[in-house]
Amino acid sequence: MILRSSFARSAWARIAALLALILAGPSAAPANESLEFAVKATFLLRFGDFVTWPETAFSGPADPVTICIVGTDPFGTFLPEATKGQTIHGRPVAIADLAELPSPTKCHIAYMGASSTQSVAARLKAMKDMPVLTVTDGRVDEAAGMIKFVIQDNRVRFAIDPDAAEASGIGISSKLLALAINLKP
């Protein structure tokens, strides 16, 4: 009986996840071949070198740095290619596609893709004060995570919210801060 109900629970969880997957994710084209998303994918990886996480964010020294794509994945093969064989602070890099937050998957960097089931603001709220570097995209939503991609002068640039990062225990190097643009007037 116990077996049966745990099976039922996990089946329901899968169906729910499947539904979420079917319902999620709106407009972004699935395999965006443009250079813009290749650059963003590379940035997602590179940010890791300029960011520190609290010890508690990892369960062990061999634990990977996980980049989560929440909602529609606009990167196609760009992200797997950019991260292949790469490390962040000596840790391997893993990629996870998620429909919603929070999620049992432990994320270290979370990119907020388009989604019809959960707003970017709701996802940021779900991640609040967790040691996750939240990355939003001006193309998807105006809500700003710790890092927000914007297009400026036909280049991919980003803004940083150092206060939000600090509140979550994430350290951002001065080099990255210097490269960021200021969105406030």
Added chain:
Amino acid sequence: MTAIKALPRVCGVSCGAALLAVLVQRPALAALDTQLSNLRRMSIEELASVEISSVSKSPEPLAEAPSAVYVITPDAIRRSGAVTLPEALRLAPNLIVARKDSLNYAVSARGFNSVEASRKILAIIDGRSVYSFLHSGVFWDSQDIMLDDIQRIEVVSGPGGTLWGANAVNGVINIVSKSSRDTQGLFGKVSYGNLDRSFAARFGGQINEPLTYRVYIKGTRHGDTETPAGTSRRDALSGLQGGFRADWQGNEDLVTVQGDIYHGDSDQGGQVELGGGNVLARWSRPVGPGTLQAQVYYDRTQRDSPGVVDHTDTYDIDLQQNAVLGAHSVVVGGGYRVRTETFNNTLNAFNFATPRKTLGLGNVYFQDTLTLASSLKFIAGIKFEHNAFTGWEVMPNARIAWQVSPRNMVWAAVSRAVQTPSRIDRELEAPPLLLPAPDFESEQLLAYEVGYRAQPASNLSLSISVYYDIYHDVRATTITPVTVLPIQLRNDHYGHVYGVEAWANYNPIAWWRLEFGVNALHKALKTKPGKIVIAPDQSLGNDPDYQVFLRSSFAIARDVDLDIGARIIDALADPAVPSYIALDTRLAYRFSDQLELSLTGQNLLENRHPETGQPTDRGEIPRSFVVSARWSF
């Protein structure tokens, strides 16, 4: 400038060394994009300064539109070993590309493939329309641009009239070159083979922070094709093209000025001599809730053969404004083009009553993309175009895109497109053989399309589209009953064409990429009751029922690429062309980031094969090998 006739000679000794010297921009470590492997090596500051594709800087109607669009990447062009633009177009599974002889190509989508009939596809190079005023087709030998400076080629099959105008009847080939900011430094390339050859050199520099430029020169020899017996037809054409591009990037303004000049002629005694040039300026800046873009260009095209002159001057101005207004993303624009053509034929009786004519072409268009729900978009647009022959033409389209899930999109479209008459359609005459056709009307297409795009896994993507095209008033060469003569070009064909185009891309492992494509069509085009026509291939084309594309790209080692591609092309009915399998392969070795050597073999399975045209008139394409070297600082 007898130009590149001299290429083999000049290159004989001095290029021997240069041949060993050519270049490569980057190792494409992971058989994906060169761009991507470039990005991997960049510092974070360099990343922040990469100029992203000009098409995504503002709402880009074409790329985002739910349509059958295939993108040819710079990496794919390099790995194809192609020396000329039409050869690179063979990469697109939604195109039919057939070479008739040394210099003439038939390039079309969704049918109508022959040198004479391939005039329903619009080719654009950096915003400049390159179809001929004379017959509405494209002289591909006159578009000898530098392949290594191409950023992307978007190949859209299906009507694009709403945005691109008449002639974008069943396809658009949009060639976008890189910004001069992305082509800095010295670059050289030499390709030497038994069929096509070329050399190219480019220098890119920066005058100050916002202003960059490049200059280039390219020489190409479109080699001799062969007779069925294997002797040379001596139809080679050699040409030289040079040009420049400058980009100025202010805080908000982007200004591009570019130009090309070229000359070419037949190796064996002036059968064809071509020449021309163009200069274009484009300016864009954010205005209101979007971007305003203005563009002007001038183009001169000459194509002469003994007894025949054909000179065209084109002036064109275009304006476009994009804007995002709530759930609406709109694009509105317009343009005007004036063309003056002189065509004079003293070789035979086929001529125009008025050899020199100036005709105007104006258009306005509007398209709205309405986001109905986060996963549902509706697109509607219309173009009004005025031409001197048939007056106002209307080209509307409506599309819907449903993002079923993050990785699955279904789209559908209904479009109307027209092909307006060319000068040949209306004015060509040769009394008493051929009467002019002052009543020749626009050919019309009503197209229904449905497509599905998916990315079932991060290493697998696929696209499939089906279409049903209904044609009215298609051109026919109609004869007079009983007496046969005179003949006249008339709108005497009609009917439908349906087909499917599909392609998939699979990366089983990082260093191995597989591509598969298929393209099949069925034509049911008829002659109006009571009419008798001749030479239907010249109006309706002569198409393979199916084409299959297979390509495997290995990165055998960090510095070694091996590409193997096959195209399986079904037989053509009339004139008959047997089916063939073109097996191509390329092996490249990178000595360093600066230098790459490669060996390309094409059409390896057969000594030679014909691809299109009348048996008396066509050349056969021989097996060929090209040694190529690329070199950059």
